[in-house]
Amino acid sequence: MTLIATESLTKVYGGGVTALSDLTVAVEPGIVGLVGANGAGKSTLIKLLLGLLTPTRGRIQVLGLDPTADTAAVRARVGYMPEHDCLPPDLSAAELVTHLGRISGLPRTVARERASEALRHVGLHEERHRPVGGYSTGMKQRVKLAQALVHDPDLLLLDEPTNGLDPAGRDAMLALVQRIGTEFGISVLVCSHLLGEVERICDTLVAIEGGRLLRADHIAAMTSATDVLAVEVSEGTEALATRLAALDLPVGREGRLLLVPLADERTYDLILGAVAELDLPLHRLDQRRHRVAELFARRENSHA
Numbered sequence: 001m002t003l004i005a006t007e008s009l010t011k012v013y014g015g016g017v018t019a020l021s022d023l024t025v026a027v028e029p030g031i032v033g034l035v036g037a038n039g040a041g042k043s044t045l046i047k048l049l050l051g052l053l054t055p056t057r058g059r060i061q062v063l064g065l066d067p068t069a070d071t072a073a074v075r076a077r078v079g080y081m082p083e084h085d086c087l088p089p090d091l092s093a094a095e096l097v098t099h100l101g102r103i104s105g106l107p108r109t110v111a112r113e114r115a116s117e118a119l120r121h122v123g124l125h126e127e128r129h130r131p132v133g134g135y136s137t138g139m140k141q142r143v144k145l146a147q148a149l150v151h152d153p154d155l156l157l158l159d160e161p162t163n164g165l166d167p168a169g170r171d172a173m174l175a176l177v178q179r180i181g182t183e184f185g186i187s188v189l190v191c192s193h194l195l196g197e198v199e200r201i202c203d204t205l206v207a208i209e210g211g212r213l214l215r216a217d218h219i220a221a222m223t224s225a226t227d228v229l230a231v232e233v234s235e236g237t238e239a240l241a242t243r244l245a246a247l248d249l250p251v252g253r254e255g256r257l258l259l260v261p262l263a264d265e266r267t268y269d270l271i272l273g274a275v276a277e278l279d280l281p282l283h284r285l286d287q288r289r290h291r292v293a294e295l296f297a298r299r300e301n302s303h304a
């Protein structure tokens, strides 16, 4: 089943700002990273998925449902962690999450049990009876995550879950999100302006820019297809480049390095054979995996 599908989705706000423009994407269940700079349209997409906003044009579906027509059904199956801190300081985490569970339609005792369980999952079980106002930023983020989990959703929408956290807190939050996605079998859409963060945990990446789709693909497809071998010889670089080109290998340059896309295991043998044939001193031959950020940087350059 498709987790999220949009077709020519466009959202124009009252003041005439186009936040999303002609966005067509289909995403399978799993951990999905939604990345884009501030103002790219990520929060707008989340609000459309929740039925909090209606599209100006085009269509959107989540879990096979239309969020505008089937709002109640969507909210029953989707958990939402908002970006900004919106927690009443005087309530304890247990009271707050129980209350939000009740609002989601759970009976009182079930809501209490589920809140306790959700707070355990996010590592706040011990602290659950303390007022939220005294919590650290990291703990507040975890309360927001627990309330999104309380009604046992099929999909979590997390808007910038690492906001305001220090590096250790960010790592802990990402590990938690990954655990929820893998161990609990809940799909997660995690929104971030930090590509480097989400690429570590997501199966699929959707990148938007200025409200338009930049790229949507499996992370594995984005990286493995672009593995390259970096070759450096102490002398004879030109001769080696010529020889590799004659072997039909596409050779790129980066300073003294020759970069050859790794098509299959034979690429290694061809390079080693050429080095031996020309009797050159091999300084290094190693495999590089492009980071996803480099793929976007190259794409932007090629458009410049």
Ligand SMILES: Nc1ncnc2c1ncn2[C@@H]1O[C@H](COP(=O)(O)OP(=O)(O)OP(=O)(O)O)[C@@H](O)[C@H]1O
Pocket (backbone or CB within 6 Å): 013, 014, 015, 017, 018, 019, 036, 037, 038, 039, 040, 041, 042, 043, 044, 045, 193
């Ligand atoms: N209620 C609104 N009325 C008018 N314009 C809006 C409204 N909400 C968002 N926008 C504009 O729509 C565009 C997309 O905003 P959105 O909040 O969806 O982006 P974002 O990628 O989530 O960024 P951020 O991480 O900064 O929230 C921006 O230009 C923003 O200023």
